[in-house]
Amino acid sequence: MTHYAMVIDLNTCVGCNACMAACALENQTPVWKGEWRTHVHDKEIGLREDVHRRFFPRLCNHCDNPPCMSVCPTGATYKLPNGIVKVDADLCMGCLACAMACPYDARIEVTYADVRQGRDFYGSDYRRTSPSADKCTFCDHLVAVGRKPACVDTCVGSARMFGDLDDSSDPVAQMVASGVARPLLPHLGTRPNVYYIDDLKRRG
Amino acid sequence: MDVTMTYHTQDIWTWWLALYLYFGGMGAAVLVVSFLTDMYIKPYPRLVLWGALSGIVMLSLGSMMLFGHLLHHVAVIHVLNPLILLRKPDAWIAWGTQFIVWMMVWGFLYAVPHIKDTKIAHRWQLTRKVWAWGTVVWLHDNCGRYAKLIGWLATINGIGVAVYTGLLLQSFPAVALWHNPGVPLLFTVSAFSTALAFLLVVLNLFNHWHEDQALRHFYERMDLILISAELVILFSFYQYMESGSESAVHSWVLLWGNMGWVIGFIGFGLVVPFMVELRGVLKGWSTRVPIVTASLLVLMGGYMLRYYFMYGGVYAYPW
Numbered sequence: 001m002t003h004y005a006m007v008i009d010l011n012t013c014v015g016c017n018a019c020m021a022a023c024a025l026e027n028q029t030p031v032w033k034g035e036w037r038t039h040v041h042d043k044e045i046g047l048r049e050d051v052h053r054r055f056f057p058r059l060c061n062h063c064d065n066p067p068c069m070s071v072c073p074t075g076a077t078y079k080l081p082n083g084i085v086k087v088d089a090d091l092c093m094g095c096l097a098c099a100m101a102c103p104y105d106a107r108i109e110v111t112y113a114d115v116r117q118g119r120d121f122y123g124s125d126y127r128r129t130s131p132s133a134d135k136c137t138f139c140d141h142l143v144a145v146g147r148k149p150a151c152v153d154t155c156v157g158s159a160r161m162f163g164d165l166d167d168s169s170d171p172v173a174q175m176v177a178s179g180v181a182r183p184l185l186p187h188l189g190t191r192p193n194v195y196y197i198d199d200l201k202r203r204g
Numbered sequence: 205m206d207v208t209m210t211y212h213t214q215d216i217w218t219w220w221l222a223l224y225l226y227f228g229g230m231g232a233a234v235l236v237v238s239f240l241t242d243m244y245i246k247p248y249p250r251l252v253l254w255g256a257l258s259g260i261v262m263l264s265l266g267s268m269m270l271f272g273h274l275l276h277h278v279a280v281i282h283v284l285n286p287l288i289l290l291r292k293p294d295a296w297i298a299w300g301t302q303f304i305v306w307m308m309v310w311g312f313l314y315a316v317p318h319i320k321d322t323k324i325a326h327r328w329q330l331t332r333k334v335w336a337w338g339t340v341v342w343l344h345d346n347c348g349r350y351a352k353l354i355g356w357l358a359t360i361n362g363i364g365v366a367v368y369t370g371l372l373l374q375s376f377p378a379v380a381l382w383h384n385p386g387v388p389l390l391f392t393v394s395a396f397s398t399a400l401a402f403l404l405v406v407l408n409l410f411n412h413w414h415e416d417q418a419l420r421h422f423y424e425r426m427d428l429i430l431i432s433a434e435l436v437i438l439f440s441f442y443q444y445m446e447s448g449s450e451s452a453v454h455s456w457v458l459l460w461g462n463m464g465w466v467i468g469f470i471g472f473g474l475v476v477p478f479m480v481e482l483r484g485v486l487k488g489w490s491t492r493v494p495i496v497t498a499s500l501l502v503l504m505g506g507y508m509l510r511y512y513f514m515y516g517g518v519y520a521y522p523w
Contacts, residue, residue: 041523045207056523071375073297074282094275096216103378131275184522188377
């Protein structure tokens with residue numbers, strides 16, 4: 001059985017935001033209002049000459065126990081057998097309970113106005129027809145044809161790695177199994193499938 | 205200080221969601237209290253009519269708040285279908301929507317026999333004709349015959365709505381202020397306290413009859429107990445948040461450092477009405493003004509509780 005996961009190495013993310021741009025174009029997100037399915041935060045850590053800038057990419061964690069799915073009143077949020085959490089925009093009424101439940105701030109609002117603006121912004125290829133509480137899908141349409149998610153494909157520092165946790169020969173599975181890559185907020189019981197390799201230990 | 209964390213409150217569910225929770229909980233509890241009073245304390249058609257009408261209006265107002273803020277209004281049809289509970293038994297909004305819808309249905313049906321006895325029901329020729337229709341006669345007769353069953357169905361749904369308003373917030377695991385078993389308890393107690401306050405206003409201002417004095421005193425005593433329970437629960441929240449997780453501690457700072465919460469809600473929304481009602485229960489008041497004032501303060505406090513709860517929830521993000 002396939003169990004998709006992503007590992008993000010904070011040591012090699014240079015904050016170029018190419019992942020955000022690639023994702024936006026691939027998934028037609030409402031970037032005109034600053035809403036992205038994946039976002040790279042940056043933060044200055046340290047004092048005086050020891051300050052460094054940390055880039056922190058984040059996205060939906062495709063949890064094994066997703067709170068956004070359990071609170072969804074219409075069943076619009078669902079999980080594929082391969083672990084990818086998706087939204088059926090036709091079923092979604094946009095109550096945003098999922099956004100409230102998500103500990104990773106991974107939901108974005110797509111309104112009626114965004115659907116209209118999307119037609120102008122993305123042109124005739126625009127696919128969205130109804131508003132919804134949108135989210136990352138690990139680009140499952142690309143994964144289905146053997147490609148990687150757009151953000152992984154475009155990452156210049158190879159900070160993002162995508163793989164199958166159930167394949168013991170997959171580098172992603174090995175990094176997770178070794179404990180080098182760790183999930184965010186594991187104590188919440190969401191069992192996320194996006195793992196991070198810490199940069200602060202190396203930087204001291 | 206953890207430099208790798210950032211702390212955020214949310215701007216997704218704000219004052220309007222607080223209104224949804226407030227009107228939902230209070231509206232349901234108003235129906236429950238007025239129907240239980242009619243069934244077990246004394247038959248009281250006017251109270252039933254007031255309770256049913258105001259409860260349904262409150263539930264509708266609250267629901268409109270949520271509906272108005274949906275991103276995709278047409279898709280609400282999925283959650284209005286009762287079969288949604290088979291597909292999504294783990295979603296509290298699905299339960300809450302069904303509780304609210306059926307609460308209004310049973311609430312209306314319980315009031316039907318009493319509506320016929322009002323003057324307004326026979327004022328116009330059209331309404332007199334409607335009451336003579338076969339279906340309406342059948343409905344009227346059966347609602348009267350099965351009044352207790354309908355009353356209990358309304359009561360069960362009403363309690364469901366009141367508890368649901370807390371369970372909804374409890375289902376969000378990232379925020380310590382919300383994700384704990386105290387929230388449904390607090391919101392349920394508050395819902396019934398505000399409902400009693402609302403009915404005390406009705407009984408003192410619009411239905412002030414001498415024979416209801418005992419009922420008013422009973423409501424005052426019940427409200428006093430509920431306010432006491434609310435204060436105890438809030439004290440527990442204070443302790444839980446003060447030494448809790450990062451999310452809880454930040455919520456603690458936001459709430460207990462806010463004069464609106466401390467003085468507005470706890471002071472004027474709970475402590476002052478408690479003192480006024482306690483004086484009323486122990487020694488009585490010579491006028492209606494203190495009890496009406498205390499009730500209005502409880503009503504204000506009920507909304508403030510939910511308002512500050514929505515704004516006080518803190519997400520602790522690890523970036």
